[in-house]
Amino acid sequence: MFAGLAALAGCGSPGSASKGNSGTLTFANRLRVPPLLEPVVTKDGTRQFSLTMQAGRTELLPGRPTATWGFNGPFLGPTVRAKRGDRVAMRVHNKLGEPSTVHWHGMRLPAAMDGGPHQMIEPGGTWTPRWTIDQPAATSWYHPHPHGTTAAHVYRGLAGLFLLDDPATAALGLPSTYGVDDVPLVLQDKILDPNGVLLEDPKPTWGLIGDQILVNGVHDPFFEVTTTLVRLRILNGSSARMYHVEFADRRRFHVIGTDAGLLAAPVPVERVQLSPGERLEILVEFAPRDQVVLRSVAGDNGIDEGDYDLLKFVAADRLTPRPPVPGRLAATPRIEVPADARERRFRLSGSDEINGREMDMARIDEVVPAGATEIWHVENTVYAHNFHIHEVAFEVLDIDGQQPPAYLRGPKDTVFVPGKSTVRLAVQFGHFTDPKTPYMYHCHILRHEDKGMMGQFVIVRPGTEASVPRTLPTHHHHG
Ligand code: C2O
Ligand code: CU
Numbered sequence: 423m424f425a426g427l428a429a430l431a432g433c434g435s436p437g438s439a440s441k442g443n444s445g446t447l448t449f450a451n452r453l454r455v456p457p458l459l460e461p462v463v464t465k466d467g468t469r470q471f472s473l474t475m476q477a478g479r480t481e482l483l484p485g486r487p488t489a490t491w492g493f494n495g496p497f498l499g500p501t502v503r504a505k506r507g508d509r510v511a512m513r514v515h516n517k518l519g520e521p522s523t524v525h526w527h528g529m530r531l532p533a534a535m536d537g538g539p540h541q542m543i544e545p546g547g548t549w550t551p552r553w554t555i556d557q558p559a560a561t562s563w564y565h566p567h568p569h570g571t572t573a574a575h576v577y578r579g580l581a582g583l584f585l586l587d588d589p590a591t592a593a594l595g596l597p598s599t600y601g602v603d604d605v606p607l608v609l610q611d612k613i614l615d616p617n618g619v620l621l622e623d624p625k626p627t628w629g630l631i632g633d634q635i636l637v638n639g640v641h642d643p644f645f646e647v648t649t650t651l652v653r654l655r656i657l658n659g660s661s662a663r664m665y666h667v668e669f670a671d672r673r674r675f676h677v678i679g680t681d682a683g684l685l686a687a688p689v690p691v692e693r694v695q696l697s698p699g700e701r702l703e704i705l706v707e708f709a710p711r712d713q714v715v716l717r718s719v720a721g722d723n724g725i726d727e728g729d730y731d732l733l734k735f736v737a738a739d740r741l742t743p744r745p746p747v748p749g750r751l752a753a754t755p756r757i758e759v760p761a762d763a764r765e766r767r768f769r770l771s772g773s774d775e776i777n778g779r780e781m782d783m784a785r786i787d788e789v790v791p792a793g794a795t796e797i798w799h800v801e802n803t804v805y806a807h808n809f810h811i812h813e814v815a816f817e818v819l820d821i822d823g824q825q826p827p828a829y830l831r832g833p834k835d836t837v838f839v840p841g842k843s844t845v846r847l848a849v850q851f852g853h854f855t856d857p858k859t860p861y862m863y864h865c866h867i868l869r870h871e872d873k874g875m876m877g878q879f880v881i882v883r884p885g886t887e888a889s890v891p892r893t894l895p896t897h898h899h900h901g
């Protein structure tokens with residue numbers, strides 16, 4: 423199943439649990455900020471972005487050049503940025519030597535453009551999806567989604583941010599100078615052997631829980647703060663690791679956005695959690711000459727062991743003033759659940775099953791009428807999982823009957839589901855219908871997704887649900 427297991431032979435036990443790095447970093451390396459990808463604007467105004475999936479070498483740890491993968495470079499990918507109303511066209515070229523896909527995680531778009539496992543790009547091939555951005559401002563991302571090899575492809579470095587803007591958000595005066603006071607932080611954990619080989623699959627239950635944490639691909643990083651307020655867009659781009667992020671001085675900060683867009687108002691917190699695939703936007707205040715470490719503290723979910731320093735912020739002697747944290751944000755209207763909303767139940771068991779079945783590319787598990795708002799119950803019968811639904815935005819109604827903290831209610835597309843608990847989601851589905859092309863829902867712990875903890879749904883014209891074929895002709899690809 424995994425293409426890169428050979429690396430496991432002949433090194434010290436990679437299972438030797440990573441118990442943290444507290445106090446061991448020197449914060450010697452300037453944080454790299456992924457470059458913004460410049461589109462070509464075609465005659466009809468479409469913004470065309472080109473991404474090439476390629477292999478390369480990267481010094482992830484000093485003195486240990488590592489074979490990695492990236493978009494338009496050896497590791498990670500550039501940041502794509504577009505605004506509501508833009509027509510975008512992507513040209514995704516695969517130079518990897520094996521099939522892959524690119525999924526736009528968080529994007530509301532037709533299923534055939536989604537980049538899931540049914541939209542394979544053969545080696546040497548180019549995929550050209552296009553759509554119109556029609557959703558609120560948000561921090562989304564893109565990554566491969568080939569069934570069975572997603573974990574390996576993402577882990578080797580194929581991931582990038584896809585930022586969405588809209589006029590209402592632009593009017594709020596939030597910090598928005600990319601790389602200066604609006605800074606993405608892609609958190610990923612790795613295990614490297616002494617020769618710099620990325621170890622891919624050391625833990626039977628979870629897949630990879632690494633002992634080296636990179637921020638935007640940089641080990642031991644610092645960021646120079648030049649403004650009084652900084653907006654951080656944090657992505658958990660890890661295979662399985664969960665983060666509990668706080669500042670070492672326990673300063674308060676404000677959450678302003680979750681996966682699918684801004685909150686109604688900033689929520690003050692001291693710590694936030696992110697399971698794989700989740701994003702948060704936060705605002706942090708700094709004083710001149712501040713020096714403070716951003717860290718992740720251990721939890722007890724099995725995927726969050728160890729205390730890890732992530733990144734040191736070093737503020738300049740003089741900071742450029744920014745407006746204070748706004749009292750309100752461009753509120754996306756809350757999701758209204760109709761009294762007769764359809765309810766569906768999803769039972770997660772083991773590390774590879776939903777409702778007692780593994781993913782089958784040829785099976786449509788759920789048929790949803792376009793524009794529906796439904797309640798999805800996700801019951802986790804075992805250890806920690808999470809749950810991501812393509813194409814939608816949802817709000818978390820409750821976790822075991824309790825309201826989640828305000829910053830975790832949403833709008834979201836990925837939710838942490840603690841072991842032996844049930845989350846209820848109010849899910850708002852989109853309007854693109856296609857009875858033959860499914861979207862995915864799955865655990866975003868990538869090994870679980872690869873093993874089959876995933877299902878497929880189609881969105882169809884209301885009233886046609888009963889006549890939709892439940893099987894698909896598929897041409898299976900094996901990575
Ligand atoms: Cu981020 Cu179906 O994935
Ligand atoms: Cu997705």
Ligand code: CU
Binds near residue numbers: 773806866867871875
């Ligand atoms: Cu899982």
